[in-house]
Amino acid sequence: MSHTKNEREDGILSKDQTESSLIDDGNCGAGTGGGVVLKKGPWTSAEDAILIDYVKKHGEGNWNAVQKHSGLFRCGKSCRLRWANHLRPNLKKGAFTQEEEQLIIELHAKMGNKWARMAAHLPGRTDNEIKNYWNTRIKRRQRAGLPLYPPEVCLQALQDSHGTSAVNGGDKGPHDILQNNSYEIPDVIFDSLKTSQNVLPYVPELPDISTGSMLMKGLGSQYCSFMPPTIHRQKRLREATAFFPGYTGAVKNECPLFEQFQDDISDKAAQSFGLSFPIEPDPATKNSLQFGVFPGSHNLSNGNFSASEPPLEAVKLELPSLQYPETELGNWGTFSCPPPLLESVDAFIQSPPPTSIAESDSLSPRNSGLLDALLHEAKTLSSAKNHASEKSSYSATPGDIAESSTFNICETEWENCGEPLSPMGHSATSLLSECISASGSTLDEQPPAETFTESHVKSEPADYVFTPEIQNEAPIRLDSCHPDTLLASNWLEQDSGYDKDQTIMTDSIAALLGDDLSSEYKNMAAGTSISSQAWGLGSCAWNNMPAVCQMSELP
DNA sequence: AAGGAAGGCAACCGCGTGCAC
């Protein structure tokens, strides 16, 4: 690979050509060149041989001496790069394996653009290789309008960060903006992935860096970068949903409420804070922070550009490692997201509900960063919920009372938890879509799918619908009204009656996915406890919701 | 078949860091 050009050149490269490429190497420094004109451009096999021979004799390092001792007209820097990227032994050539890709994704979610550190976890791979791969991946997925990260990574990052942020006083990695916000995020994300999914053939010893920090940093920026600022949220919702044929039907059937998004979002905005989550907080426990997770899911969704329409303006491709100033990250008001995405956030920040004023002071997103913001919102949502709870279902199909009784809550909650007022401007649908998209077999593009229609939406009621009355009874069941829970989850599996349902669901999804994906899906869904992470990222968040919420519960 | 566009990769460039003097 490294010699493709050079080898080709070797046969045709004339002396004139070689000399024509000799230019001053300002980058390598005049001193190292010593006035000698150093060559730039592709390396030839002869040069490679010289360099290899030199390294064999003298070892790596002292690269500036290479030119002096070997006769190579290359600066030390160039020699080092050539050696490191192409000549050194044990370099693994060829395309990245799926395992490597998975690892890169996870590492990037964790580290950001720390290519060298990522390369340390990928034996035989160079930072440059990883970097190129990642940039290519970004472009590819951007074109496809797909999320950059598999949502399970995002969700796990958020979950774990959410659950441990308060108790972890861990490392102070230099790259973690979040740390500056006093959110120490452990490495549990990938540890859990590694242990549960058994995906990674190579389990690196990840440096003790705040997990998800880069991911979190990228959440807003990444999303905002890729999301056309002007795209309507409804449109985004449908577009995002449209990416996943297999899930589209499931979404249609399980969550008819999505159709409601097409109607007057602004009118429902106020309600969103009240019922923005399918899982109603326990009025007794006031576990309002259940809400905090789902917005987090939105947040994570924001970490993924779900729009199918690429932005016209130039985008910043480097996402998680965007080194936003701390103030930017912590201050949602100045976040670089376009207004349509964060207008609700701004409004929310600027006008917190009266009941949350106290909390706002202590938990203002402006002060504490993303996670605090989520907590803040969660609390606010909980408070506001009481005001909105009186509102009856407003989206039921007329005459379909019985169905609406089950649907409306789901619908309402879905509506409310969806596009309009998520601080991150994302809907559960987009989350779902991203979940599905990223859980594909290739980690990359997924074919677009048709958007669902109302007829689909109304066609089948959800089997289980959460209502405040039964919330204590079966939090598992209410999950079922969430599309994410179409896929297996550990939580759901706790339900004695779920196994059968899961099997049916799995088969259905597998059928929808078609031959290519069904087997993979089935294997993942049925064979392991990580099916939700592999395929139903959303269920990760849902599964762990209570724990996260409890951990997040404010005094 | 030809030309253009896009993708992928190798190499370059600038900057930051660590270390020795």
Added chain:
DNA sequence: GGTGCACGCGGTTGCCTTCCT
């Protein structure tokens, strides 16, 4: 403590190949 050097890292550029029209 200041300075210079070597090295490493991340971003960017440019070239080549492939694909599309």
